[in-house]
Amino acid sequence: TEQPGMGTAVGGVVGGAMGVAGGATMGVAAASLLIPGVGPVIAAGIIGAALLGAGGAAAGATAGTALEDAVAPGLPHDELYVYEDALRQGRTVVIAVAEDEPQEEAARNVLAQAGAESIDAAREDWWIGLRDAEAEEYTGQGKDFSSEEPLYRKGFESALHPHARGKSYDERAEFLREQYGEDCASDAFKCGYDRGQNYHNALGEKYKS
Template sequence: MKHAVYGIAQTRHQAESIVDHLKAAGFSNNEISVLLPDTDGTRDFAHEQNTKLPEGAATGGAAGMGAGAIIGWLAGIGSLAIPGVGPFIAAGPILAALGGAAVGGAAGGLIGGLVGMGIPEYEAKLYDGKIRSGNVLISVHTENSDQVHAAKEVFKNGNAEDIHSTGEPNPPK
Protein backbone atom coordinates (compact mmCIF):
# COMPACT_ATOMS: atom_id res chain seq x y z
CA MET A 1 0.00 0.00 0.00
CA LYS A 2 1.25 3.45 -0.85
CA HIS A 3 1.17 6.26 1.69
CA ALA A 4 0.74 9.99 1.50
CA VAL A 5 2.14 12.62 3.82
CA TYR A 6 0.25 15.92 4.16
CA GLY A 7 1.16 19.22 5.76
CA ILE A 8 0.16 22.88 5.80
CA ALA A 9 2.45 25.78 4.89
CA GLN A 10 1.35 29.20 6.08
CA THR A 11 2.70 31.11 3.06
CA ARG A 12 3.56 30.47 -0.58
CA HIS A 13 7.20 31.23 0.18
CA GLN A 14 7.24 28.55 2.89
CA ALA A 15 5.45 26.14 0.54
CA GLU A 16 8.03 26.72 -2.19
CA SER A 17 10.85 26.10 0.28
CA ILE A 18 9.26 22.83 1.42
CA VAL A 19 8.70 21.71 -2.19
CA ASP A 20 12.32 22.59 -3.02
CA HIS A 21 13.53 20.48 -0.08
CA LEU A 22 11.25 17.61 -1.09
CA LYS A 23 12.86 17.72 -4.55
CA ALA A 24 16.30 17.69 -2.95
CA ALA A 25 15.23 14.65 -0.87
CA GLY A 26 14.55 12.75 -4.10
CA PHE A 27 10.80 13.13 -4.57
CA SER A 28 9.69 13.68 -8.16
CA ASN A 29 7.21 16.22 -9.51
CA ASN A 30 4.74 13.33 -9.96
CA GLU A 31 4.83 12.58 -6.22
CA ILE A 32 4.35 16.10 -4.86
CA SER A 33 1.04 17.97 -4.84
CA VAL A 34 0.18 21.51 -3.82
CA LEU A 35 -3.24 23.10 -3.29
CA LEU A 36 -3.70 26.78 -2.53
CA PRO A 37 -6.40 29.41 -2.89
CA ASP A 38 -6.18 31.40 -6.10
CA THR A 39 -5.88 34.91 -4.70
CA ASP A 40 -3.93 36.33 -7.65
CA GLY A 41 -6.73 36.16 -10.18
CA THR A 42 -5.49 33.30 -12.36
CA ARG A 43 -9.14 32.29 -12.59
CA ASP A 44 -9.45 35.10 -15.11
CA PHE A 45 -7.71 32.74 -17.53
CA ALA A 46 -10.32 30.01 -17.03
CA HIS A 47 -13.08 29.60 -19.58
CA GLU A 48 -15.93 29.74 -17.10
CA GLN A 49 -16.57 30.05 -13.38
CA ASN A 50 -16.88 26.28 -12.88
CA THR A 51 -13.62 25.39 -14.57
CA LYS A 52 -13.57 21.92 -16.10
CA LEU A 53 -10.49 19.84 -15.42
CA PRO A 54 -9.14 19.85 -19.01
CA GLU A 55 -9.68 23.59 -19.23
CA GLY A 56 -8.07 24.05 -15.82
CA ALA A 57 -5.10 22.02 -16.92
CA ALA A 58 -4.89 24.16 -20.06
CA THR A 59 -4.49 27.26 -17.90
CA GLY A 60 -1.41 25.72 -16.34
CA GLY A 61 1.02 28.24 -17.81
CA ALA A 62 -0.96 31.15 -16.41
CA ALA A 63 -1.40 29.49 -13.04
CA GLY A 64 2.29 28.63 -12.95
CA MET A 65 3.24 32.27 -13.31
CA GLY A 66 1.17 33.14 -10.26
CA ALA A 67 2.27 30.18 -8.20
CA GLY A 68 6.02 30.71 -8.32
CA ALA A 69 8.95 28.91 -9.88
CA ILE A 70 9.22 25.94 -7.53
CA ILE A 71 5.50 25.18 -7.47
CA GLY A 72 5.43 25.79 -11.23
CA TRP A 73 7.90 22.90 -11.58
CA LEU A 74 5.26 20.41 -10.43
CA ALA A 75 3.29 18.27 -12.85
CA GLY A 76 -0.10 19.33 -14.12
CA ILE A 77 -0.42 22.77 -12.57
CA GLY A 78 -3.77 24.36 -13.24
CA SER A 79 -6.61 26.31 -11.76
CA LEU A 80 -10.00 24.97 -10.84
CA ALA A 81 -13.12 26.25 -9.16
CA ILE A 82 -14.96 24.11 -6.67
CA PRO A 83 -18.61 25.22 -6.46
CA GLY A 84 -19.41 26.82 -3.13
CA VAL A 85 -15.73 27.00 -2.21
CA GLY A 86 -13.98 29.13 -4.81
CA PRO A 87 -10.97 29.19 -7.13
CA PHE A 88 -7.80 27.20 -6.39
CA ILE A 89 -4.42 26.52 -7.91
CA ALA A 90 -3.50 22.86 -7.80
CA ALA A 91 -0.40 21.01 -8.95
CA GLY A 92 0.57 17.38 -9.04
CA PRO A 93 -1.70 14.38 -8.52
CA ILE A 94 -4.09 16.44 -6.38
CA LEU A 95 -5.25 18.32 -9.51
CA ALA A 96 -6.68 15.15 -11.06
CA ALA A 97 -8.07 13.94 -7.74
CA LEU A 98 -9.94 17.18 -7.09
CA GLY A 99 -10.95 17.66 -10.71
CA GLY A 100 -14.12 15.63 -10.13
CA ALA A 101 -15.17 17.98 -7.35
CA ALA A 102 -14.65 20.93 -9.66
CA VAL A 103 -16.47 19.40 -12.61
CA GLY A 104 -19.30 17.66 -10.83
CA GLY A 105 -19.95 20.01 -7.96
CA ALA A 106 -19.42 17.06 -5.65
CA ALA A 107 -21.22 17.11 -2.35
CA GLY A 108 -18.85 18.43 0.24
CA GLY A 109 -16.73 20.32 -2.30
CA LEU A 110 -13.14 20.45 -1.14
CA ILE A 111 -13.75 18.24 1.91
CA GLY A 112 -15.36 15.57 -0.29
CA GLY A 113 -12.44 15.71 -2.70
CA LEU A 114 -9.88 15.36 0.09
CA VAL A 115 -11.79 12.46 1.68
CA GLY A 116 -11.91 10.85 -1.78
CA MET A 117 -8.10 11.03 -1.82
CA GLY A 118 -7.98 8.93 1.35
CA ILE A 119 -7.68 11.69 3.94
CA PRO A 120 -9.82 10.99 7.03
CA GLU A 121 -12.82 13.32 7.24
CA TYR A 122 -11.69 15.09 10.42
CA GLU A 123 -8.32 15.90 8.82
CA ALA A 124 -10.03 16.95 5.56
CA LYS A 125 -12.16 19.43 7.55
CA LEU A 126 -9.02 20.77 9.24
CA TYR A 127 -7.25 21.20 5.88
CA ASP A 128 -10.36 22.77 4.32
CA GLY A 129 -10.41 25.48 6.98
CA LYS A 130 -6.67 26.12 6.68
CA ILE A 131 -6.76 26.33 2.88
CA ARG A 132 -9.78 28.65 2.91
CA SER A 133 -7.89 30.97 5.26
CA GLY A 134 -5.00 31.25 2.78
CA ASN A 135 -2.66 28.41 3.78
CA VAL A 136 -1.15 25.91 1.33
CA LEU A 137 -1.71 22.14 1.46
CA ILE A 138 1.28 20.08 0.36
CA SER A 139 1.15 16.31 -0.07
CA VAL A 140 3.76 13.75 -1.00
CA HIS A 141 2.90 10.29 -2.29
CA THR A 142 5.39 7.74 -1.01
CA GLU A 143 6.22 4.09 -1.68
CA ASN A 144 7.55 2.95 1.70
CA SER A 145 8.05 3.85 5.36
CA ASP A 146 11.52 5.30 4.71
CA GLN A 147 10.00 7.81 2.28
CA VAL A 148 7.20 8.60 4.77
CA HIS A 149 9.84 9.38 7.38
CA ALA A 150 11.90 11.48 4.94
CA ALA A 151 8.85 13.50 3.84
CA LYS A 152 7.78 14.11 7.44
CA GLU A 153 11.28 15.34 8.27
CA VAL A 154 11.17 17.82 5.38
CA PHE A 155 7.77 19.08 6.58
CA LYS A 156 9.02 19.39 10.19
CA ASN A 157 12.22 21.16 9.15
CA GLY A 158 10.15 23.53 7.02
CA ASN A 159 7.92 24.37 10.01
CA ALA A 160 4.81 22.97 8.35
CA GLU A 161 1.72 22.53 10.51
CA ASP A 162 -0.76 19.67 10.84
CA ILE A 163 1.55 17.01 9.40
CA HIS A 164 -0.25 13.69 8.92
CA SER A 165 0.25 10.54 6.90
CA THR A 166 -2.25 8.08 5.61
CA GLY A 167 -2.32 4.95 3.50
CA GLU A 168 -3.58 5.35 -0.03
CA PRO A 169 -5.88 2.72 -1.43
CA ASN A 170 -4.28 0.55 -4.09
CA PRO A 171 -5.54 1.36 -7.60
CA PRO A 172 -8.21 -1.02 -8.94
CA LYS A 173 -6.94 -3.82 -11.16
Protein backbone atom coordinates (compact mmCIF):
# COMPACT_ATOMS: atom_id res chain seq x y z
CA THR A 1 0.00 0.00 0.00
CA GLU A 2 1.37 3.38 -0.95
CA GLN A 3 1.75 5.91 1.85
CA PRO A 4 -0.26 9.20 1.82
CA GLY A 5 1.35 11.72 -0.47
CA MET A 6 3.26 9.07 -2.38
CA GLY A 7 1.78 10.20 -5.68
CA THR A 8 3.18 13.69 -5.23
CA ALA A 9 6.54 12.34 -4.12
CA VAL A 10 6.74 9.99 -7.06
CA GLY A 11 5.82 12.82 -9.39
CA GLY A 12 8.73 14.86 -8.09
CA VAL A 13 11.16 11.98 -8.37
CA VAL A 14 10.02 11.13 -11.86
CA GLY A 15 10.32 14.75 -12.87
CA GLY A 16 13.91 14.78 -11.65
CA ALA A 17 14.72 11.48 -13.29
CA MET A 18 13.23 12.59 -16.57
CA GLY A 19 15.12 15.84 -16.40
CA VAL A 20 18.45 14.07 -16.20
CA ALA A 21 17.44 11.18 -18.44
CA GLY A 22 16.69 13.75 -21.10
CA GLY A 23 14.52 13.61 -24.16
CA ALA A 24 11.45 15.75 -24.84
CA THR A 25 9.72 12.63 -26.08
CA MET A 26 10.03 11.04 -22.67
CA GLY A 27 8.79 14.15 -20.88
CA VAL A 28 5.81 14.64 -23.16
CA ALA A 29 4.79 10.99 -23.20
CA ALA A 30 5.03 10.40 -19.46
CA ALA A 31 1.82 10.06 -17.51
CA SER A 32 0.78 8.97 -14.04
CA LEU A 33 -2.04 6.45 -13.96
CA LEU A 34 -3.98 4.84 -11.14
CA ILE A 35 -5.22 1.38 -12.01
CA PRO A 36 -7.84 -0.21 -9.71
CA GLY A 37 -6.34 -3.19 -7.94
CA VAL A 38 -2.89 -2.42 -9.27
CA GLY A 39 -1.80 0.94 -7.91
CA PRO A 40 -0.16 4.09 -9.23
CA VAL A 41 2.05 3.65 -12.26
CA ILE A 42 4.33 6.05 -14.05
CA ALA A 43 4.30 5.09 -17.71
CA ALA A 44 6.04 6.58 -20.71
CA GLY A 45 5.22 6.19 -24.36
CA ILE A 46 5.52 2.73 -25.85
CA ILE A 47 6.78 1.24 -22.58
CA GLY A 48 3.66 2.33 -20.76
CA ALA A 49 1.43 1.06 -23.53
CA ALA A 50 3.14 -2.31 -23.44
CA LEU A 51 2.98 -2.73 -19.67
CA LEU A 52 -0.55 -1.43 -19.29
CA GLY A 53 -2.20 -2.69 -22.46
CA ALA A 54 -4.85 -5.38 -22.59
CA GLY A 55 -3.38 -8.70 -21.56
CA GLY A 56 -0.38 -6.99 -19.99
CA ALA A 57 0.68 -6.36 -16.42
CA ALA A 58 -2.51 -4.52 -15.55
CA ALA A 59 -4.38 -7.75 -16.17
CA GLY A 60 -2.02 -9.41 -13.77
CA ALA A 61 -0.11 -11.96 -15.75
CA THR A 62 -0.44 -12.53 -19.47
CA ALA A 63 1.61 -10.09 -21.51
CA GLY A 64 1.38 -12.14 -24.70
CA THR A 65 2.54 -11.40 -28.20
CA ALA A 66 1.47 -7.75 -28.18
CA LEU A 67 3.78 -7.07 -25.27
CA GLU A 68 6.83 -8.82 -26.69
CA ASP A 69 6.41 -6.87 -29.93
CA ALA A 70 5.74 -3.50 -28.31
CA VAL A 71 8.27 -3.23 -25.50
CA ALA A 72 11.03 -0.71 -26.11
CA PRO A 73 14.58 -2.04 -26.60
CA GLY A 74 15.72 -0.51 -23.31
CA LEU A 75 13.43 -2.74 -21.24
CA PRO A 76 14.77 -6.33 -21.31
CA HIS A 77 12.13 -8.94 -22.04
CA ASP A 78 13.55 -11.27 -19.42
CA GLU A 79 12.77 -8.72 -16.68
CA LEU A 80 9.13 -8.05 -17.54
CA TYR A 81 7.81 -10.49 -14.94
CA VAL A 82 9.52 -8.44 -12.20
CA TYR A 83 7.65 -5.30 -13.28
CA GLU A 84 4.41 -7.24 -13.51
CA ASP A 85 4.86 -8.65 -10.02
CA ALA A 86 5.47 -5.17 -8.62
CA LEU A 87 2.29 -3.88 -10.27
CA ARG A 88 0.25 -6.78 -8.92
CA GLN A 89 1.45 -5.84 -5.43
CA GLY A 90 0.25 -2.29 -5.93
CA ARG A 91 3.76 -0.91 -6.02
CA THR A 92 4.88 2.06 -8.08
CA VAL A 93 6.97 1.38 -11.18
CA VAL A 94 9.16 4.16 -12.52
CA ILE A 95 10.94 3.78 -15.85
CA ALA A 96 13.45 6.35 -17.02
CA VAL A 97 14.94 6.15 -20.52
CA ALA A 98 18.49 7.48 -20.90
CA GLU A 99 20.32 8.27 -24.12
CA ASP A 100 23.82 7.58 -22.79
CA GLU A 101 25.70 6.30 -19.73
CA PRO A 102 26.04 9.67 -17.94
CA GLN A 103 22.29 10.22 -18.18
CA GLU A 104 21.67 6.65 -17.05
CA GLU A 105 23.89 7.12 -14.00
CA ALA A 106 22.24 10.44 -13.15
CA ALA A 107 18.78 8.89 -13.36
CA ARG A 108 19.86 5.98 -11.17
CA ASN A 109 21.20 8.41 -8.57
CA VAL A 110 17.98 10.42 -8.48
CA LEU A 111 15.90 7.29 -8.01
CA ALA A 112 18.27 5.80 -5.44
CA GLN A 113 18.24 8.99 -3.39
CA ALA A 114 14.45 8.79 -3.33
CA GLY A 115 14.61 5.25 -1.94
CA ALA A 116 13.67 3.39 -5.10
CA GLU A 117 14.36 -0.34 -5.14
CA SER A 118 16.56 -1.66 -7.93
CA ILE A 119 15.30 -4.23 -10.40
CA ASP A 120 17.83 -6.73 -9.04
CA ALA A 121 16.55 -6.29 -5.48
CA ALA A 122 12.95 -6.64 -6.67
CA ARG A 123 13.85 -9.84 -8.52
CA GLU A 124 15.43 -11.31 -5.40
CA ASP A 125 12.40 -10.42 -3.29
CA TRP A 126 10.17 -12.09 -5.86
CA TRP A 127 12.20 -15.31 -5.78
CA ILE A 128 12.41 -15.36 -1.99
CA GLY A 129 8.62 -15.39 -1.93
CA LEU A 130 8.57 -18.51 -4.12
CA ARG A 131 11.72 -20.30 -3.03
CA ASP A 132 10.44 -22.42 -0.14
CA ALA A 133 7.58 -23.88 -2.16
CA GLU A 134 9.85 -24.59 -5.11
CA ALA A 135 12.47 -26.19 -2.88
CA GLU A 136 9.83 -28.44 -1.34
CA GLU A 137 8.52 -29.44 -4.75
CA TYR A 138 11.99 -30.23 -6.10
CA THR A 139 13.31 -32.11 -3.07
CA GLY A 140 10.06 -34.07 -3.02
CA GLN A 141 11.24 -35.59 -6.29
CA GLY A 142 14.40 -36.81 -4.57
CA LYS A 143 16.56 -34.05 -6.04
CA ASP A 144 19.08 -31.70 -4.45
CA PHE A 145 17.64 -28.19 -4.57
CA SER A 146 20.51 -26.59 -2.65
CA SER A 147 23.07 -27.44 -5.31
CA GLU A 148 20.82 -27.17 -8.36
CA GLU A 149 18.88 -24.04 -7.42
CA PRO A 150 20.73 -21.72 -9.87
CA LEU A 151 19.81 -23.87 -12.88
CA TYR A 152 16.31 -24.54 -11.57
CA ARG A 153 15.70 -20.84 -11.04
CA LYS A 154 17.10 -19.99 -14.47
CA GLY A 155 14.64 -22.43 -16.01
CA PHE A 156 11.77 -21.07 -13.93
CA GLU A 157 12.50 -17.49 -14.95
CA SER A 158 13.02 -18.43 -18.61
CA ALA A 159 9.44 -19.72 -18.71
CA LEU A 160 8.25 -16.18 -17.90
CA HIS A 161 9.98 -14.64 -20.92
CA PRO A 162 7.32 -13.33 -23.36
CA HIS A 163 8.70 -15.60 -26.09
CA ALA A 164 8.25 -18.68 -23.88
CA ARG A 165 5.01 -18.07 -22.01
CA GLY A 166 2.43 -20.75 -22.63
CA LYS A 167 4.89 -22.86 -24.61
CA SER A 168 6.27 -26.27 -23.72
CA TYR A 169 10.00 -26.82 -23.39
CA ASP A 170 10.08 -28.72 -26.68
CA GLU A 171 8.22 -25.95 -28.49
CA ARG A 172 10.77 -23.35 -27.39
CA ALA A 173 13.89 -25.56 -27.32
CA GLU A 174 15.70 -23.62 -30.05
CA PHE A 175 14.98 -20.26 -28.42
CA LEU A 176 16.11 -21.58 -25.03
CA ARG A 177 19.36 -22.88 -26.48
CA GLU A 178 20.04 -19.48 -28.04
CA GLN A 179 19.39 -17.70 -24.77
CA TYR A 180 20.81 -20.09 -22.17
CA GLY A 181 23.23 -22.37 -24.00
CA GLU A 182 23.97 -25.78 -22.52
CA ASP A 183 22.31 -24.86 -19.23
CA CYS A 184 18.89 -25.43 -20.76
CA ALA A 185 19.69 -29.12 -21.35
CA SER A 186 19.99 -29.88 -17.63
CA ASP A 187 17.20 -31.64 -15.76
CA ALA A 188 17.14 -28.88 -13.16
CA PHE A 189 16.55 -26.23 -15.83
CA LYS A 190 13.80 -28.27 -17.48
CA CYS A 191 12.08 -28.90 -14.16
CA GLY A 192 12.27 -25.20 -13.32
CA TYR A 193 10.90 -24.34 -16.76
CA ASP A 194 7.87 -26.58 -16.26
CA ARG A 195 7.22 -25.07 -12.84
CA GLY A 196 7.57 -21.58 -14.27
CA GLN A 197 4.93 -22.39 -16.87
CA ASN A 198 2.63 -23.67 -14.14
CA TYR A 199 3.22 -20.48 -12.17
CA HIS A 200 2.41 -18.32 -15.18
CA ASN A 201 -0.74 -20.29 -15.96
CA ALA A 202 -1.90 -20.04 -12.35
CA LEU A 203 -1.48 -16.27 -12.44
CA GLY A 204 -3.40 -16.12 -15.69
CA GLU A 205 -6.31 -17.93 -14.07
CA LYS A 206 -6.18 -15.82 -10.93
CA TYR A 207 -6.14 -12.46 -12.67
CA LYS A 208 -8.12 -13.15 -15.81
CA SER A 209 -10.92 -10.70 -16.47
